[in-house]
Amino acid sequence: MVASFAGYAIYLAGLRQRLVEPNRASWLIWGTSTTIEAVTYAALNPRTPQSYVFLLSAAACLGIALALWRRSRWSAPDTVESLCMGASLAAIVLWLVFREAFWAHMLVVAVVPISFWPTWRSAIADRARERSPAWGLWTVGDLATLLLATRSGSQDVGEYAYVFVELVCHASVWFIIGLATINPLRSFGWRDGRLRVLDAYAPAVNPFHIAENHLGKAVYAAQGFVAGERIVRFGGRRVSAKRLPRRLLGSRDRYLQVAHDAYLGPSGGIDDLVNHSCAPNAGLRFAADEVVLIAIRDIAQNEEITWDYSTTLADDGWSMGCRCGAPICRGVVRAFVTLPPERQHWYLARNIVAPYLRGTKPPATNRRALCGLG
The missing domain is CATH 2.170.270.10 (SET domain)
Incomplete structure (x- = not known):
């Protein structure tokens, strides 16, 4: 949980400093699905610690999605982004009306790689668009969650599948942009009398x-x-x-x-x-x-x-x-x-x-x- 929220904080810092150029289609899907999942889980499990974690994650995803829409002009999604958004939103709708909890959850698992496709394309085209330590932190957080779940044995197959797919997707982006991005010496440093955050990732600007x-x-x-x-x-x-x-x-x-x-x-x-x-x-x-x-x-x-x-x-x-x-x-x-x-x-x-x-x-x-x- 600590690694996950540290990742959101660093990603938002990079977004504010214009060090990353996230894909809006992916973040819209993540913001929507995470919000629905958080609300549904909170309704079924009120006042539990995990329900608050889901709600905070949803708020972070929506915050990044809204920041992306506010800072740039509207541009229509391309064909691939439209297909990914349509497929993801259709799966979410089916999830809401499905009677069987297991298959509903497996639909959410299927949404994850579809939602990552626009980000994969963007990162492969230009690694600097996603060059943030956040991807390493999210990967570490997913791995810790998966290890904890397997050791406690308290999760069902659907939960394992969801965490595993999230782990693979986060790790794939981390591999694309470079494993060295999680290096804390590059992420933080004391220069000119104050703490500098993510300065090492600032792109060289052609004057x-x-x-x-x-x-x-x-x-x-x-x-x-x-x-x-x-x-x-x-x-x-x-x-x-x-x-x-x-x-x-x-x-x-x-x-x-x-x-x-x-x-x-x-x-x-x-x-x-x-x-x-x-x-x-x-x-x-x-x-x-x-x-x-x-x-x-x-x-x-x-x-x-x-x-x-x-x-x-x-x-x-x-x-x-x-x-x-x-x-x-x-x-x-x-x-x-x-x-x-x-x-x-x-x-x-x-x-x-x-x-x-x-x-x-x-x-x-x-x-x-x-x-x-x-």
């Missing part, structure tokens, strides 16, 4: 998403960034200017000038796709061993992330037409020295200009410095 705009592919913020925050590290191999290809076209044309005679090649990552803007919300900051894109103002969620390509350009002979759409769009992207003095000072004051461009006018090169838009 970006790729979408198409009038320039082609563009990088958008999937979460907000505050001014001064690191956005992404620019990768790629360092390449000598003498080794650059003569003609660079399409997706291969992504070279970032980092010195008079050196470039960073394409990384194949998100940094290759960040577009230019004449009024950017980010800029490149250079360190001894890395080049990092920094937010130069607060960037809102779903806003495109951009930087000014001119802040790294030294090639006087290279230019690129600009269609960024900013009110101060220059119409063409050229070397840093071609920017108006006040704009150069603006970038320099924010430390988002390649170090080799600061100070004296750099010598011209005969290579293009950067990728085209998109």
Whole structure:
């Protein structure tokens, strides 16, 4: 009983922190069947400890089902979910009108694996949807109940069957998501001066998403960034200017000038796709061993992330037409020295200009410095 209710508490905590994405069809079936079973048992066995346990379990199942419906928009169940719900509810109705207690109870046993089918599908498709220690606790609780029942010999065959099927179903989900989820060191920890619950199961959130705009592919913020925050590290191999290809076209044309005679090649990552803007919300900051894109103002969620390509350009002979759409769009992207003095000072004051461009006018090169838009 302790393991079972601890499982409900942890599962609700994970639901509140959006660490799990339970299947609503399964929880609707469980909430309905557990409630009917609890009410029926309490009517036949009033004021017994087990009747209160059933009622608390029903309340927990209904609480999770209601929380699922409240936190997300309604979406109709798919065909498999509809079949499972229909079969389960039909069995429950037959259970209520059946005269024979044994066969009525066996109908409830048959409902259990049917009700688990939507959750199995969901967990197999993405284990993170159900990655909660609760499944391990429910399995342990079922096993303890089954062992206690067999040792006392006070249960009939129907009761054994129900507990055994519950045990197998809970254990199957636990195996799908990983047995290590019950590790208490991953579930609880003292950090930053307070107890943290389930932090180890928080999914890694992708801070970006790729979408198409009038320039082609563009990088958008999937979460907000505050001014001064690191956005992404620019990768790629360092390449000598003498080794650059003569003609660079399409997706291969992504070279970032980092010195008079050196470039960073394409990384194949998100940094290759960040577009230019004449009024950017980010800029490149250079360190001894890395080049990092920094937010130069607060960037809102779903806003495109951009930087000014001119802040790294030294090639006087290279230019690129600009269609960024900013009110101060220059119409063409050229070397840093071609920017108006006040704009150069603006970038320099924010430390988002390649170090080799600061100070004296750099010598011209005969290579293009950067990728085209998109």
